[in-house]
Amino acid sequence: MSDETTQGATAHDESAHDGSAGDEQRERAQLGDSDEPVEDKLVEEFRSTVEEGANRLNRTRRALVVTGLFGGIDVGLGVMAMLAVLAATDSKLLAGLAFGIGLYALRLAHSELFTEDFLVPINAIAAGHGTWWQLVRLWTVTLVTNLVGGWLFTWFIVAAFPRFDAVLIEAATGYMEKGLTLETAALALLAGFTITLATRMAQGSGEGITTLANSLISGFLVVGLGMLHGALNSAVIFGAMHAGADITYASWLVWFAWVIPLNMVGGLLLLTLPRLVRMRELLAGERAAQRERSAAHAG
Numbered sequence: 001m002s003d004e005t006t007q008g009a010t011a012h013d014e015s016a017h018d019g020s021a022g023d024e025q026r027e028r029a030q031l032g033d034s035d036e037p038v039e040d041k042l043v044e045e046f047r048s049t050v051e052e053g054a055n056r057l058n059r060t061r062r063a064l065v066v067t068g069l070f071g072g073i074d075v076g077l078g079v080m081a082m083l084a085v086l087a088a089t090d091s092k093l094l095a096g097l098a099f100g101i102g103l104y105a106l107r108l109a110h111s112e113l114f115t116e117d118f119l120v121p122i123n124a125i126a127a128g129h130g131t132w133w134q135l136v137r138l139w140t141v142t143l144v145t146n147l148v149g150g151w152l153f154t155w156f157i158v159a160a161f162p163r164f165d166a167v168l169i170e171a172a173t174g175y176m177e178k179g180l181t182l183e184t185a186a187l188a189l190l191a192g193f194t195i196t197l198a199t200r201m202a203q204g205s206g207e208g209i210t211t212l213a214n215s216l217i218s219g220f221l222v223v224g225l226g227m228l229h230g231a232l233n234s235a236v237i238f239g240a241m242h243a244g245a246d247i248t249y250a251s252w253l254v255w256f257a258w259v260i261p262l263n264m265v266g267g268l269l270l271l272t273l274p275r276l277v278r279m280r281e282l283l284a285g286e287r288a289a290q291r292e293r294s295a296a297h298a299g
Contacts, residue, residue, distance in 0.1 A: 045200075046123070046282045053124025056112070057134040064112070064141040071111040071142065072149020075235045078102020079150075080157050082223060082236075083164040086171070096224020099232075100216035103198075107211055114143040114231045115195040118267035119275060126276055126283045128290035143231065143260075150235030158242040165243040172240030172247060174226065175233045180258050184228055188259045191227035192266025194218060200271070230260040 059067070078099040086095035106113055121138060124130045158165065178184050198218040222229055234256060241247050276283065 042279070043282065046279050049120045049123040049200075050127045050129055050286065051124075053121040054129040056121050057124055057130035057138060059138075061141065064138065065145055067110070067112040068142040068145025069149040070109060071106055071113045072146040072151070072231070072235065073153045074102050074106035074109060074111050075113070075146065075150050075232055076102070076153025076157065077105050078219065078223075078232075079154060079235050079239060080161075082219075083157070083161070083167055083171075087164055087167045092226065093220065093224040096220045096222070097216055098219070099223040100219025103218050104212050104215035107215060112142045112146070113195070114139065114146050115192055115229065115263055115267055116199045118192075118196045118264070119199055119272045122268075122272055123276070123279070123283075127286040129286075146231045147234055147238075150231070151238045154235050154239030155242050158239055162243075168236065168243050169240045169245040172233075172237045172245055175228060175237060176247065176251065176255050180254075184258070185262055187226065188228040188230075188262035189266035189270070191222050191229040191232075192263035192268075193270045194221050194227065194266075195229065195263075196267035196271045200275070228259045228262075230256055230263050233259070 078101055081098040081101045082095045085098040086092065089095070103113075105111075121130065121135055125132065125135060158168070195218060198214055201214050221227070222232065234252070237247060237252055237255075241249075241252075
């Protein structure tokens, strides 16, 4: 083989090597400085959700009851703001924006809302930091106490602001009058997805203007567009019942049993599951590290 041919082949190999190295550098720049197979921002979000999820799963029963009750009360605060704006403007979109005040209060106070417990604690369980029994306990206590807190706070709203009674009854009737249809199923799915997405967005922001914007947008979309959310809408329905609406607890329970599972499908299947697939390498690594820590502790 001639020297020219050998030199050409060597140059070609060096060029290919440089191109491969360049591709690796570009990929590394996209992923960030960590050695994980996903972007640095996703790594930070993963660690944050696992830590927060583990904290929620390991709360005492008293802490669960208190955070769940205040979650319902914070929702009631949003209902009060919604009614004030709705009575003044007759605009559902503006009323939904006002409802976001309650969601903002909920996040600042670190209270617990049922559908916010889809993404974060399941991430912790998938990473080996909790059990499914703990999740069932968290869901059950949070849902029941959300309802109790909303029921109590809306009683005070009706007692304090009887001028809102007609608006309250009209809003509650609008949630329930469409029955168990494809439309209401889609509205419940979208509500579960939207609140779960808002939870994910909140994990990447501090307790400042970003959280406020996130809360207002969530209220605008879920309440302003008339989506069906079991915990949020139940507070409105309870308030209407306090105000004398022709709504029974039996009819509310039928509606609730239709909406809540669909909220769960929207939050779990449309968002949480894809996020778990996206984070599968991080989850596997964290489970392995957790097993090693457990073995070292046992030894």
